[in-house]
Amino acid sequence: MVEKEIQNESREMLQESLDSIEKMEQAALKRVVPPLWFGASIALLAGALVALSAAGLREYHVYIILLMVLVLVGKSKNLGVSVRKNHSKLTVIALCILIPLFFMLVAGAQAISGMLGNVWAPLSAGGILSAAVFVLSLFERRCTIIRVGVEQGE
């Protein structure tokens, strides 16, 4: 019965249906390209977390974490869509490197605070992590753009 129904529909119409599916999938993916401000904000906040940890100001962590949550929620609400988690293998590897890097930078900053001082050592460590997170966010953004097949600014 279903086969009969299908036969009534021309092949062109079925192809049109497939084209409309592709068009809508592209439209959905275009909406999930992460904005630049998102990567920059998360990078800055992650750097601040390292800097505060290295400076021994752990009581301020809660504010940074709250800001991170606000940034994540804000991004999701602004887009009006939320993404299915489908990270590339390279991103997963990079994230696995970032976590030990976080602790290494905190420990490193505390070790060299005698040399650079109590301000510059944490700030340097925070700067390094910020740069690493920002580069990762740019890479993720680029991957999404390539996947979607749209150029920046389109």
Place this chain on the structure above:
Amino acid sequence: MKINRFDTVIHAPNRLQICAFLAPLEEAEFQVLRAELGVSDSVLSKHIKQLEEVGYLKQRKSKMNGRQRTWACLTRKGRKAFACHVEELKRLVDPANQSRLDD
């Protein structure tokens, strides 16, 4: 073995577009869906309800800045049905299957 299935509920143009838009996403807001489809609130509601009735779609309401927002997402059953439907469409437009359609 994977069974391809032509789904008449999904195949209606607007419902097909709703499923196609939601497929790569976790969920999407009602207003976003409406804008992408270019249909009225009532038309979109009608199609969403039809998809919900067969268990392909789920709605969630959230309040933000005192405004109610509705989010829609495909269920696991809906994702499976949509994937099967797309596979079936691809199979049908494949020139190798043309003779079968013409018979």
